[in-house]
Amino acid sequence: xxxxxLFKPRLLIVGCGDIGxxxxxxxxxxxxxxxxxxxxxxxxxxxxxxxxxxxGNLDDRRSLRRLRALARSVVVLAPPPAHGDTDPRARRLxxxxxxxMIDAAGAHALRLVYASTSGVYGxxxxxxxxxxxxxxxQTPRAKRRLxxxxxxxxxxxxxxxxxxxxxxxxxxxxARSPRRRLLQGLPVPAGAEDPYTSHIHADDLARSVLFALxxxxxxxxxxxxDDTRMRLGEYLDLAASVxxxxxxxxxxxxxxxxxxxxxxxxxxxxxxRQLDNRRLRGELGVALRHADVAHGLRG
Numbered sequence: 001x002x003x004x005x006l007f008k009p010r011l012l013i014v015g016c017g018d019i020g021x022x023x024x025x026x027x028x029x030x031x032x033x034x035x036x037x038x039x040x041x042x043x044x045x046x047x048x049x050x051x052x053x054x055x056g057n058l059d060d061r062r063s064l065r066r067l068r069a070l071a072r073s074v075v076v077l078a079p080p081p082a083h084g085d086t087d088p089r090a091r092r093l094x095x096x097x098x099x100x101m102i103d104a105a106g107a108h109a110l111r112l113v114y115a116s117t118s119g120v121y122g123x124x125x126x127x128x129x130x131x132x133x134x135x136x137x138q139t140p141r142a143k144r145r146l147x148x149x150x151x152x153x154x155x156x157x158x159x160x161x162x163x164x165x166x167x168x169x170x171x172x173x174x175a176r177s178p179r180r181r182l183l184q185g186l187p188v189p190a191g192a193e194d195p196y197t198s199h200i201h202a203d204d205l206a207r208s209v210l211f212a213l214x215x216x217x218x219x220x221x222x223x224x225x226d227d228t229r230m231r232l233g234e235y236l237d238l239a240a241s242v243x244x245x246x247x248x249x250x251x252x253x254x255x256x257x258x259x260x261x262x263x264x265x266x267x268x269x270x271x272x273r274q275l276d277n278r279r280l281r282g283e284l285g286v287a288l289r290h291a292d293v294a295h296g297l298r299g
Contacts, residue, residue, distance in 0.1 A: 026207060
């Protein structure tokens, strides 16, 4: 039975790029979806996806005031600023949402999911990491995400139901696949220097976001990752086999770091860890559509 539109709760997506659009597509039957965007040229794209766009900028507090009347279920996918060790955008938005809780005379009315990064753990030498392990962010990007987490957890302590997803490398069989990296011939470290990495298919991440919104425990952290545990080189070799491309060359780590890789790619080379996803599966009940990367890379 279809729920009449007027009786559907509202869902606000902050940062509605590729993953946000996937979340919105899954949410359409249950929520009236709105999305905050700072880009006027994206408004038509959002409308075409059945989303009501709201023009606003996380760097301009005044443009966010209207969110106080809208925010009951919120998904925050927006990135932090590109520089610094803190995330003033998260602080600003959390302040606005806290005021909406007060206006609603009931903090329990606000549910929020924040997509963070597994990079907050730093390098663990290939060890398995669980959500109870303390973070040790090493890169500015990870420090900004950890700062944002603290703002959202403070909102949770104020009474909102906040769930934090720590997300590793996101992939799919199309634009997010490693095909381009393989075609560029970019190297990976050889032997024991090859780091362990974790992954999540973009569609499974979108589903995990909604499961966390509906089932997440207050101020709980979840690893949004699949079941695969492999080194980066193994992952790229598998992709090369799937796509019929040459394997990535192996170099000593010091030489691989000098091979023109992006800062994000470099952070993957310098940090090695494996994520445990038992909370995602057991507590949230997420049944992954692509539990291993071999399946996900094929589409």
